[in-house]
Amino acid sequence: MKKLISLLAIVSLFSCxxxxxxxxxxxxxxxxxxxxxxxxxxxxxxIDLNGDNIPQTDLMLEADCFLFxxxxxxxxxxxxxxxxxxxxxxxxxxxxxxxxxxxxxTTCLVGLSLFCFYEVNxxxxxxxxxxxxxxxxxxxxxxxxxxxxxSLIHFIVNKELYTTNGWQEVxxxxxxxxxxxxxxxxx
Amino acid sequence: MKKLFFACLSLxxxxxxxxxxxxxxxxxxxxxKSTPRNDNYLLKKKFAIALHKAMKEHQxxxxxxxxxxxxxxxGDYDILYGYISDELINGTSFRDILSSYFDSLAELEEIExxxxxxxIFIPELPENSFSxxxxxxxxxxxxxxxxxxxxxxxxxxxxxxGNYLLDGNAIPAFPVVVIKxxxxxxxxxxxxxxxxxxxxxxxxxxxxxxxxxPIFDFIGPRGPVPPEADPDPLxxxxxxxxxxxxxxxxxxxxxxxxxxxxxxxxxxxxxxEHLRSFRLEGDAQQALELISSPSTVNSNLSDxxxxxxxxxxxxxxxxxxxxxxxxxxVFTDYNVNTSVLEKGFHASPxxxxxxxxxxxxxxxxxxxxxxxxxxxxxxxLPIINWKLHEYSNTFKFKFEEQDxxxxxxxxxxxxxxxxxxxxxxxEILKIGYKLGNSAETTLTTTTSAKWHEQSxxxxxxxxxxxxxxxxxxxxxxxxxxxxxxxxxxxxxQYTTGKCSFSLVPVKVQ
Numbered sequence: 001m002k003k004l005i006s007l008l009a010i011v012s013l014f015s016c017x018x019x020x021x022x023x024x025x026x027x028x029x030x031x032x033x034x035x036x037x038x039x040x041x042x043x044x045x046x047i048d049l050n051g052d053n054i055p056q057t058d059l060m061l062e063a064d065c066f067l068f069x070x071x072x073x074x075x076x077x078x079x080x081x082x083x084x085x086x087x088x089x090x091x092x093x094x095x096x097x098x099x100x101x102x103x104x105x106t107t108c109l110v111g112l113s114l115f116c117f118y119e120v121n122x123x124x125x126x127x128x129x130x131x132x133x134x135x136x137x138x139x140x141x142x143x144x145x146x147x148x149x150x151s152l153i154h155f156i157v158n159k160e161l162y163t164t165n166g167w168q169e170v171x172x173x174x175x176x177x178x179x180x181x182x183x184x185x186x187x
Numbered sequence: 188m189k190k191l192f193f194a195c196l197s198l199x200x201x202x203x204x205x206x207x208x209x210x211x212x213x214x215x216x217x218x219x220k221s222t223p224r225n226d227n228y229l230l231k232k233k234f235a236i237a238l239h240k241a242m243k244e245h246q247x248x249x250x251x252x253x254x255x256x257x258x259x260x261x262g263d264y265d266i267l268y269g270y271i272s273d274e275l276i277n278g279t280s281f282r283d284i285l286s287s288y289f290d291s292l293a294e295l296e297e298i299e300x301x302x303x304x305x306x307i308f309i310p311e312l313p314e315n316s317f318s319x320x321x322x323x324x325x326x327x328x329x330x331x332x333x334x335x336x337x338x339x340x341x342x343x344x345x346x347x348x349g350n351y352l353l354d355g356n357a358i359p360a361f362p363v364v365v366i367k368x369x370x371x372x373x374x375x376x377x378x379x380x381x382x383x384x385x386x387x388x389x390x391x392x393x394x395x396x397x398x399x400x401p402i403f404d405f406i407g408p409r410g411p412v413p414p415e416a417d418p419d420p421l422x423x424x425x426x427x428x429x430x431x432x433x434x435x436x437x438x439x440x441x442x443x444x445x446x447x448x449x450x451x452x453x454x455x456x457x458x459x460e461h462l463r464s465f466r467l468e469g470d471a472q473q474a475l476e477l478i479s480s481p482s483t484v485n486s487n488l489s490d491x492x493x494x495x496x497x498x499x500x501x502x503x504x505x506x507x508x509x510x511x512x513x514x515x516x517v518f519t520d521y522n523v524n525t526s527v528l529e530k531g532f533h534a535s536p537x538x539x540x541x542x543x544x545x546x547x548x549x550x551x552x553x554x555x556x557x558x559x560x561x562x563x564x565x566x567x568l569p570i571i572n573w574k575l576h577e578y579s580n581t582f583k584f585k586f587e588e589q590d591x592x593x594x595x596x597x598x599x600x601x602x603x604x605x606x607x608x609x610x611x612x613x614e615i616l617k618i619g620y621k622l623g624n625s626a627e628t629t630l631t632t633t634t635s636a637k638w639h640e641q642s643x644x645x646x647x648x649x650x651x652x653x654x655x656x657x658x659x660x661x662x663x664x665x666x667x668x669x670x671x672x673x674x675x676x677x678x679x680q681y682t683t684g685k686c687s688f689s690l691v692p693v694k695v696q
Contacts, residue, residue, distance in 0.1 A: 068520050068583045077644060081480035083339025083355040086473065090644065100653040101580065110583075113646045115684065133469075136684045182378075 028148075029080060029087075029120045032127075034187050036076035036153055036176035041094065043170040047163045049107040055163075059094065059172070065108035067097050074111045076153065076176040078118075089127075090115035091155055091176065095140050096162045105162040112140055114157065144171070152177055226337050228488065230298045231366050234305065235331035235344040237288035237295075238366070242328050243346065248284060249324035251276045252364070256309040256319040261371040261403045262533060263511040264309040264319040269299065269374070273391040282391075303376055303394070306369040308334075310359075310508050311535075313544040313554045317362045327362040334367035334509035336590060338488050339480060341509055351551065352493035355480070358508045358544070360552035365509045370589055371403040371533075372396045399589075400516075400531030402568075415567065417694045420458070422676065425657040436653040438573060441692045454576065458692040462517060462532070462568040463678065465688050467539055467645075471559045475540065477685070478588040478643050479507045498547055498555045507536045513588055516642070517688075519570055520583040528571060531589075538564045573652060573692070580652050586645035586686050646683035650690055655679055 046055035050064040060071055076091035092111035099106050117131030127146045137143075141159025148154070153176045160167050178187035241248045255271055256264040272282040286295045298305065309319035317327070332353070333342045339355035343363060353359070373380055375395040385397045386407055398404040424437035427446040439445040443452035467474040507513070512533040519528040536542065543558035573582075659677040678689045 067579075067581065079477075079643075081339075081476055083480050084476040086476045086480060088477075090646070097581075100651040110649065112649075113644075113684070115646070133684045135682075 025122045026082075028122045028125050032078040032089075032120070032148070032153075033080045034078060034178040035181055036078070036091070037179035037181070038071050038074035038076070038092070038174060039152070039177045040173075040175040041071060041074075042173045043161075044173070045168070045170055047161060047168055047170060048165065049109075049161070049163055051107070051164050053164075063094070063107075063109055065106070067108055067110045069111055071111075074174075075181075076155075078153075087118050087120075088115055089118055089146065091143075091174065093141055093157050093159070093172065093174065094161070096160075105167075107162055107164060114140055114143055116143055116146075118146070141172075226335055227302050228333065228335060228342070228490075230301055231305075231333045232342070232344055232490075233289065233294060234285075234298050234302075235333055235342075235366050236346050237285050238307070238364070239328075239331045239344060239346040240288045241284050242331075242364075245276070245284065246324060247276050248281070249322075249328070251281060252307060252309070253319055253322050253324050256307075258405075260405050261369065261398065262405055263371070264311070265369055265371070265511070266307040266309075267369055267372060267390075267396070268305040268307060269303055269394040270388065270390040270396065272299075272394075299392075302368060303374040304368040304372060304396075306367050308365040308367050308509070308511055310363065310365055310511065312360065312363075312508065313358060313542075314546075316360050316554075322362065329362035329364045330359075332359070332363050332365045332509055334365050335488070336368075340488060342488070342490065342493055349494060350490070350492045352488070352490070352495045353553065354495070354497040356555050357496055357498045357549075357553040358555065360546055360554050367509060370510075370514050371399055373399055399514075400529070402531055403533070414693060414695060418676065420694060421656050421691065425655070425660070425676070428655075430660070433655065437656045438575075438652050438654075438692060441656075442573060442575065454574065456572065457694055457696050459572045459695045460570045461691050461693040462530075462566055462570060463689045463691045464563050464565050464680075465515070465532070465534065465686060466563040467561055467686050468682060468684060471540060471561045474561060474685075475507075475536070475559060478513055478645075479510075479536075494550060496550050496553060498549055498553055511535070513539070515645075516587050516589055517568070517570070518585040518587075520585075521571060521573075521578045530568060530570060532566055532568050534564050534566075538562075567693070569693075569695070570690070575652055582650045582652075583647055584650060584681070584683075584688070584690075585647035586683060586688075587642040588645060589642045645685040648681045648683045650681060656691055 041059045042057045043059060044057070046057050047062065048055040049059070049062050056062045063071070071094075074092035076089065078087075078089045080087050090113050093114050094109040095112045097106045097108040097110050098104075114136060115133060116129045119128045119130050120126065121128065125148055127148060129143065129146065132142075141157045143155055144158050145156035146154065155174045155176070157172045157174060158169070159172065160169050179185075180187040242252070251274070252266060255266045255274075259265075260267065260270075272285075273280045275281075276284060282295070286292050289295045309322065311318040315321060317329075322329075330348075330351075331344045333344065335341070341353040341355075343351040343353055343359070373383060373396065380397070383397045383399075385399075385401055386404065387395055387397050388406060389395050401410070420441050421437070424440040424446075427440055427448070428435045428437060429447070434447045435445070439452070441455075441458050443454055445452040467478070512535045514531060514533050516529055516531050519530070521528060539562065541558075541560040541562055542556055544554040545557045546552060546554050571578075656679060657676045658679045661675045661677070663673045663675060665671040665673065678691060680687050680689050
C-alpha cells in the first residue's frame with residue numbers, strides 16, 4: 001500500500017500538461033504598443049526659426065509658426081500585430097513648409113509622419129529598425145536611432161530644416177510619452 | 188503518520204497542474220484576456236449559441252435573417268440587432284424567439300446593454316461558396332462565428348456540432364454568419380454621440396443610433412450620385428497653363444476662370460474636389476496585415492471547447508471575411524476656423540486586392556490565400572470645394588482604416604496661410620493669379636486632430652491649391668482608324684506612404 005501511494009505520487013509529479021512549457025516573452029514589446037504624445041524636441045545645434053537672431057536648441061521655445069497643429073498635436077505610435085508579427089512605429093516630425101505660391105521655403109513647420117518597421121530585443125530592451133520608407137525619408141528626414149529610456153521613447157531624426165540662415169542639417173532629438181488620448185492622460 | 192503524509196503528498200501533487208487540466212465546463216475555465224468594451228467574448232458566445240439554436244430550429248428565422256441582410260441597411264450585409272429585434276417572425280418577435288434559448292431574459296438584456304452595436308453579418312465567402320444572396324435557407328444552417336477585435340483567430344460556435352477556432356489565415360468554406368459590432372453606426376451610449384449631426388434612428392426600447400457617415404445610410408433617401416469628372420475644364424486648365432510649362436495654377440482656372448491671359452476672375456461655385464482613386468501602398472501582404480489584423484496585444488483566447496483549425500499559408504487576414512468591407516476615413520484639414528472635415532468610404536478586400544484562394548479540409552473545409560496583388564480602387568467621393576478666399580492654400584489629407592466607431596479628438600491652436608488677393612464686390616473676385624498682387628496672411632485659431640480608437644493610421648500628405656491636376660498626357664494613335672487618336676491624361680497622385688490617391692475638381696452643377 002505504501003509503495004502504491006509512493007508510485008502514485010511520483011506519477012502525479014509528471015502528470016502536468018504542456019502548459020508548463022515556457023512561453024515566448026513579449027513583455028517589452030507589449031509595453032511599447034501604444035500611442036504617444038510629444039514631450040520635447042531639441043536639435044543638436046542651435047537654430048533660429050523665429051527670426052529673433054537668438055538660435056536655440058529647444059524647438060518648443062524656438063518655433064513659432066506651424067501649419068495644421070503645433071508640437072502639441074504631434075503623435076507617435078508603436079504598432080504590433082501578433083498574428084502576423086507586423087511591427088511598425090510612426091512619429092510626427094517637423095517638416096519645412098514649402099510656399100508654392102512664392103516658390104520659396106519658409107521657417108514654418110508642418111508635422112508629417114515618418115514610419116519604420118522594427119524588432120525588439122526583449123533582454124536588452126533594444127529597438128532595431130528593420131525597414132524604412134526611403135522615399136519618404138528622402139523628403140522628411142531619417143530616423144537614425146530609437147530607444148526606450150526612463151519610460152519614454154526617444155527618436156533621433158536626421159534632416160534639414162530651413163532657418164533664417166538658410167538650410168541647416170540637424171539631428172532632432174524627439175521624446176515621446178505613452179498617452180491615452182481618449183482620456184487625455186498618460187497611458 | 189507516514190501513510191497520512193504520503194496520501195496528502197499525492198493529493199497535493201494531483202492538483203498541482205494548471206487549471207486547464209481540470210476543466211469540467213468551458214465557462215469555468217475560460218481565460219479571455221481582453222477588455223470588455225472591445226471583446227465581450229463570453230457574452231457574444233452566449234448570443235452565438237442562442238442564435239444557432241434559433242436558426243437550427245426555425246427556418247423562418249433563417250429566412251428573416253437573409254431578408255434583413257439583403258436590405259444592406261448600412262451598405263453591407265449587416266443586421267443591427269437592436270434596431271430589428273422586435274420585428275415579427277410569424278407573429279413572434281425575433282427577440283422573443285432568441286430569449287427562449289437563454290437561461291433567463293436577464294442574460295439577453297445584459298448582452299443588449301453591454302454590446303449595443305451587436306450585429307449579425309452574413310459574409311461573402313470565396314468562390315461564391317456562401318453569401319446572403321445564395322444562402323439556401325431551406326437546407327443551410329450556418330455556424331456562428333465571433334469577430335474579435337483583439338484576436339487574430341476566430342471562434343466558430345454551434346449549439347450541437349462542436350466549436351472551432353479558425354486560424355487567422357483560414358476562411359470558412361461552409362455556411363457561417365458572424366457576430367460583430369457594427370463599425371458603420373454609433374449608438375447613443377458611445378462618446379461624442381450627441382455631437383454627430385447625421386439623422387438619428389430609433390428602434391425598440393429606445394434603441395438609438397446614427398450612421399458614422401452619411402454614405403452608410405441606406406435607410407433614408409440617398410443623395411444624388413456624384414457625377415463623373417467632366418474632363419473638359421481639367422484639360423482646358425492644363426492647356427491654358429502651357430501644359431508642362433506650369434504658367435499658372437489649374438485650380439485658378441477651374442474655380443476662378445483665371446489663366447495667364449485672364450488675370451482676374453470671379454469665384455465659380457460649380458466644382459467640388461473629389462477623391463477619385465485610392466490604393467494601398469507598400470508590400471501587398473503587409474498592407475493587408477496592417478488593415479485587417481487586430482491592433483491590440485491581447486491575443487490570448489483560451490476556450491477549451493474550441494477545436495483549433497489551422498492551415499498552411501503565411502498571409503494573415505483574419506478579419507476581412509468577418510468584417511465585410513473595410514471602412515476608411517479621410518480627414519481634410521482645410522480651414523483654421525472649422526473642425527477637420529471627415530468623410531468615410533468603404534472598400535471590400537476585392538476592391539483593393541486581386542486575391543487567389545485555395546481550399547483544404549483540415550477538419551472543416553476552409554480557404555486560404557495563395558496570392559495577393561494590390562490594385563487601384565476607383566471611387567468618386569466628394570470632399571469639398573476649394574474656396575481659396577475662405578480656406579487655406581494648403582489642405583492636409585489624413586487617412587485611416589476604422590475598426591471601432593469611438594472618435595478621439597485633440598485640439599490646439601494653429602496657423603494657416605491664406606491668400607489675401609480677394610475683393611468682395613457683391614461677387615468674390617480673385618485679383619491676380621497665384622498670389623496676385625497681395626501677400627499671404629497667417630491666422631491663428633484653434634483646430635483639432637481626429638481619429639478613431641483602434642483605427643489603423645494610413646498617414647497624411649499635403650495638397651496645395653497650386654498643384655497641377657493633370658500632370659501629363661499621352662497621345663495614342665487608333666490602331667485601325669486613320670488620323671484618329673486618343674489622348675490619355677495623367678492625373679496627379681498623392682501618397683502618404685501607406686496609401687495613395689488622386690484629388691480632382693469635378694463639376695457638380
